[in-house]
Amino acid sequence: MNKNGPLALVFHTLFIVFMVAPLAVVVWVAFTPLGYLQVPTTQWSLRWFYAIFENEGFIESFWLSLALGIASASLALACAVPAALALARYSFKARGFLVGLFLSPLVIPSVVLGIAFLRFLTQLNITGTFFGMALCHAVFVMPFVLRLALASITGMDRSAEQAAVSLGATHGTTFRRVTLPMILPGLVGGWVLAFITSFDELTVTIFISSPSTTTLPVRLFNHITQTTTPIVASISAVIIFLSVAAILILDRLYGLDRLLVGSKR
Amino acid sequence: MSGVLQRKAGIPYWLSLPGVMLFGVMLFTPLIMTFMLSFYTFDFYEGIERAFNLGNYADVLSDSYFYEIFLRTFGYGLSTTVLAVLLGVPEAYILNRMHSRWRAIFLLAIIGPLLISVVVRTLGWMILLGNQGLLNQILIGSGLTSTPFTFIYTDFGVIVALTHVLIPFMVVSVWAVLQRLDPQTENAAVSLGASQFTVFFRVVVPQAIPGILSGSLIVFSLATSAFATPAMIGGRRLKVASTTIYDEFLNTLDWPLGAAIAMILLVAIMTVIMSYNRLVERRYAQVFQ
Amino acid sequence: MSFLNLQEISKSFGGFVAVDQFNLEVDKGEFVSLLGPSGCGKTTTLQMIAGFLDPSHGQIMVGGEDLTARPANQRNIGIVFQSYALFPHLTAAQNVAFGLEMRKATQGERQEKIDRALDLVHLSAFRDRYPKQLSGGQQQRVALARAIVIEPTILLLDEPMSNLDAKLREDMQLELRSIQEKLGITTILVTHDQNEAMALSDRIAVMNEGRIVQVGKPHEIYEDPANVFVSSFLGKNNLLAVEVEDISGSKASVRFNGQSLTVPCREGVTNKEAWLSIRPEKVQLTDKGSGLLEGQIKTRVFFGNHWLYQIETASGEFLVYSQNTAVPNTAPRDAVGLNWQADDARLLNMDAS
Numbered sequence: 022m023n024k025n026g027p028l029a030l031v032f033h034t035l036f037i038v039f040m041v042a043p044l045a046v047v048v049w050v051a052f053t054p055l056g057y058l059q060v061p062t063t064q065w066s067l068r069w070f071y072a073i074f075e076n077e078g079f080i081e082s083f084w085l086s087l088a089l090g091i092a093s094a095s096l097a098l099a100c101a102v103p104a105a106l107a108l109a110r111y112s113f114k115a116r117g118f119l120v121g122l123f124l125s126p127l128v129i130p131s132v133v134l135g136i137a138f139l140r141f142l143t144q145l146n147i148t149g150t151f152f153g154m155a156l157c158h159a160v161f162v163m164p165f166v167l168r169l170a171l172a173s174i175t176g177m178d179r180s181a182e183q184a185a186v187s188l189g190a191t192h193g194t195t196f197r198r199v200t201l202p203m204i205l206p207g208l209v210g211g212w213v214l215a216f217i218t219s220f221d222e223l224t225v226t227i228f229i230s231s232p233s234t235t236t237l238p239v240r241l242f243n244h245i246t247q248t249t250t251p252i253v254a255s256i257s258a259v260i261i262f263l264s265v266a267a268i269l270i271l272d273r274l275y276g277l278d279r280l281l282v283g284s285k286r
Numbered sequence: 287m288s289g290v291l292q293r294k295a296g297i298p299y300w301l302s303l304p305g306v307m308l309f310g311v312m313l314f315t316p317l318i319m320t321f322m323l324s325f326y327t328f329d330f331y332e333g334i335e336r337a338f339n340l341g342n343y344a345d346v347l348s349d350s351y352f353y354e355i356f357l358r359t360f361g362y363g364l365s366t367t368v369l370a371v372l373l374g375v376p377e378a379y380i381l382n383r384m385h386s387r388w389r390a391i392f393l394l395a396i397i398g399p400l401l402i403s404v405v406v407r408t409l410g411w412m413i414l415l416g417n418q419g420l421l422n423q424i425l426i427g428s429g430l431t432s433t434p435f436t437f438i439y440t441d442f443g444v445i446v447a448l449t450h451v452l453i454p455f456m457v458v459s460v461w462a463v464l465q466r467l468d469p470q471t472e473n474a475a476v477s478l479g480a481s482q483f484t485v486f487f488r489v490v491v492p493q494a495i496p497g498i499l500s501g502s503l504i505v506f507s508l509a510t511s512a513f514a515t516p517a518m519i520g521g522r523r524l525k526v527a528s529t530t531i532y533d534e535f536l537n538t539l540d541w542p543l544g545a546a547i548a549m550i551l552l553v554a555i556m557t558v559i560m561s562y563n564r565l566v567e568r569r570y571a572q573v574f575q
Numbered sequence: 576m577s578f579l580n581l582q583e584i585s586k587s588f589g590g591f592v593a594v595d596q597f598n599l600e601v602d603k604g605e606f607v608s609l610l611g612p613s614g615c616g617k618t619t620t621l622q623m624i625a626g627f628l629d630p631s632h633g634q635i636m637v638g639g640e641d642l643t644a645r646p647a648n649q650r651n652i653g654i655v656f657q658s659y660a661l662f663p664h665l666t667a668a669q670n671v672a673f674g675l676e677m678r679k680a681t682q683g684e685r686q687e688k689i690d691r692a693l694d695l696v697h698l699s700a701f702r703d704r705y706p707k708q709l710s711g712g713q714q715q716r717v718a719l720a721r722a723i724v725i726e727p728t729i730l731l732l733d734e735p736m737s738n739l740d741a742k743l744r745e746d747m748q749l750e751l752r753s754i755q756e757k758l759g760i761t762t763i764l765v766t767h768d769q770n771e772a773m774a775l776s777d778r779i780a781v782m783n784e785g786r787i788v789q790v791g792k793p794h795e796i797y798e799d800p801a802n803v804f805v806s807s808f809l810g811k812n813n814l815l816a817v818e819v820e821d822i823s824g825s826k827a828s829v830r831f832n833g834q835s836l837t838v839p840c841r842e843g844v845t846n847k848e849a850w851l852s853i854r855p856e857k858v859q860l861t862d863k864g865s866g867l868l869e870g871q872i873k874t875r876v877f878f879g880n881h882w883l884y885q886i887e888t889a890s891g892e893f894l895v896y897s898q899n900t901a902v903p904n905t906a907p908r909d910a911v912g913l914n915w916q917a918d919d920a921r922l923l924n925m926d927a928s
Binding site for chain 2: 133242
């Protein structure tokens with residue numbers, strides 16, 4: 022292994038500082054005792070963390086985002102698994118088109134998706150409903166689930182299925198007892214990635230949420246653009262803690278680079 | 287026999303059906319409806335009226351106000367891409383040369399933020415860049431300046447924050463390519479008398495070009511369609527295409543005009559992606575299979 | 576009546592004929608290898624016996640029953656795959672149990688059979704390990720146990736040794752053969768490794784381009800190859816272009832280098848020009864001027880149990896193996912004679928078929 026020179030290490034250090042500083046500063050500010058966004062230097066306080074629990078709006082939004090993430094990731098998974106089986110195992114005329122279709126939410130700007138969903142939900146009169154939002158989220162998280170499902174299906178040794186059949190298993194049993202357990206890690210990874218994407222999403226959701234169904238990122242965004250109380254920092258800090266936990270678990274289980282290289286646009 | 291074949295030929299379609307239905311109803315239909323919406327007319331008193339005319343497009347394409355917005359949008363996209371290449375490529379190279387244990391940790395620090403909400407990441411930059419922000423405190427405290435610099439609500443602030451949000455994509459796509467390179471090519475160059483810098487620019491960068499190109503495409507298209515970062519750091523004064531669309535839809539309520547701007551943004555980004563892809567394919571098809 | 580009977584089996588994919596009118600009869604308990612280069616159709620044949628591919632033509636009969644249209648999961652055929660194809664989420668014992676579960680065996684019967692199968696492959700101590708925790712050789716034993724525990728009518732082995740290193744491969748070959756003989760199970764091995772095929776099989780079917788070229792006992796095929804393809808696929812050989820003077824029965828009189836020789840000859844050699852094939856280990860180095868051919872030593876390489884010589888002759892390069900019995904008194908550039916027994920040479924057609 023080649024060694025990096027001193028100049029390279031200085032560059033690298035600055036780069037890492039650049040990457041981490043904005044997140045670190047948010048966590049730092051969250052501990053301020055003051056009433057505005059200012060880094061505390063002498064005094065620390067958990068005041069703004071307690072404030073979260075008194076803010077029903079944020080608590081409600083948190084639960085909504087959680088439910089929305091679970092619903093949309095599950096719906097996307099239910100559509101992606103059979104589709105991935107078709108795309109990985111069969112060569113058929115519409116194959117190329119379908120791959121393009123299912124991955125298209127990655128190349129369509131989020132704002133465009135947002136107004137398209139708004140237009141459509143308005144027509145059906147289901148704007149701001151959980152059901153409508155879950156359907157929309159399922160569309161744009163689908164590519165993440167599909168990619169990982171495709172990768173694990175194409176990556177699996179098909180002779181294991183032949184072995185099961187030769188031992189007397191029916192096609193149904195083979196899928197349930199052999200195929201599904203073998204591709205399960207990929208499916209779980211895809212589901213988690215989809216959940217996080219849905220949970221974090223702002224640009225699409227801001228168009229289709231209503232005052233009574235405001236997700237956490239949307240409420241945070243609205244709050245930030247209107248006021249500057251440090252509660253936005255303490256909530257952000259909580260989001261950072263949860264995300265870091267998820268990142269560490271995902272990295273332990275799958276390797277974050279494998280999960281994200283080429284799996285997020 | 288033919289019955290069996292036909293049944294078999296239908297299987298992939300049946301399997302894809304749930305996904306196709308979801309996308310047909312929830313993506314294709316909404317996009318078509320939005321496309322049609324862009325031809326409707328809007329009147330402040332009458333509301334939206336179904337029609338078919340090119341008025342909205344004419345309004346957008348003939349107004350210097352919108353020109354400025356699109357120019358700014360693509361200016362941000364281009365600057366962010368250039369910054370991401372200048373910073374991300376050397377970093378990917380340095381990462382690739384690290385011991386794998388260190389690399390794993392730093393890679394986590396670089397691509398982990400992709401899984402943290404953009405709103406949170408941009409909030410960090412608001413705090414850092416504000417007039418009372420950490421950066422100004424440091425600058426004043428160290429005596430470099432006595433009056434605070436204005437970072438927030440400036441092009442500079444937006445571009446720096448966008449670069450931070452999107453640079454992980456560049457590092458990851460370049461690193462993915464570097465990882466597959468034969469490390470002996472560098473040693474070969476050194477044995478032939480090349481210096482460290484020559485090795486980087488003459489041996490590493492040319493081989494990393496596919497990664498740089500795909501990373502640039504991702505960064506550019508995400509930067510031009512970004513919403514949260516320009517909205518939070520650029521504010522009302524530095525409007526880009528997506529924040530303009532947001533205002534048309536949720537403040538002015540002129541949906542048809544907003545839809546027309548969205549369609550123009552969509553077509554512009556698609557054109558860039560496709561021509562870029564074609565260029566890349568033609569230019570590099572022979573070298574990189 | 577043979578036990579496994581493959582009658583006129585053909586398989587084509589689109590316009591490409593992978594297997595062409597394949598005929599083979601295998602007796603109960605016999606071990607037969609399908610040997611050939613990659614793409615010769617041996618794996619396709621195996622897949623048709625297993626039921627993973629439908630033959631375009633022909634019939635597969637086992638014990639007098641026609642299996643051609645029977646689904647793969649009702650054929651009761653055990654298979655050891657090249658990749659082993661173990662179920663990674665199941666332990667060694669659970670892998671072995673899978674086929675028994677499909678047969679709805681009772682708990683007690685299942686346990687007993689699993690124990691016996693794992694014992695047979697010496698893996699009883701590893702029953703609760705997952706495939707990832709086992710070495711390549713151990714994984715292969717699990718795959719073998721899983722295939723035989725269902726007491727299959729036929730055992731199919733698809734290049735089972737190709738992922739093992741050379742030393743382990745030899746041990747496994749001996750063990751596989753002893754297990755097969757102990758169980759008396761009819762076995763088909765697909766391989767491209769002629770040594771493996773010769774070491775394990777009762778008979779070998781040599782395949783090329785979708786057809787069987789020759790079927791026979793390993794020793795027969797090696798000693799008496801049907802054509803140049805078989806003779807060069809099974810070991811090395813030297814080919815000498817000769818002129819055929821006369822053929823009577825299984826003897827032919829040929830002429831080369833100004834001398835005549837009477838050699839064994841297979842049926843079907845008709846042309847005036849033919850190859851005389853001589854195995855390197857059947858050639859002796861003699862003094863200059865006293866052999867059938869004259870040459871000069873080009874290189875000499877030591878292989879432990881034998882020496883390999885490359886000899887330049889007027890009729891092309893010759894390979895000679897000579898036993899390592901004493902320090903040789905020859906050196907590169909020496910002029911030598913080459914000699915062999917007329918009965919050790921074989922006359923073969925010039926064209927491959």
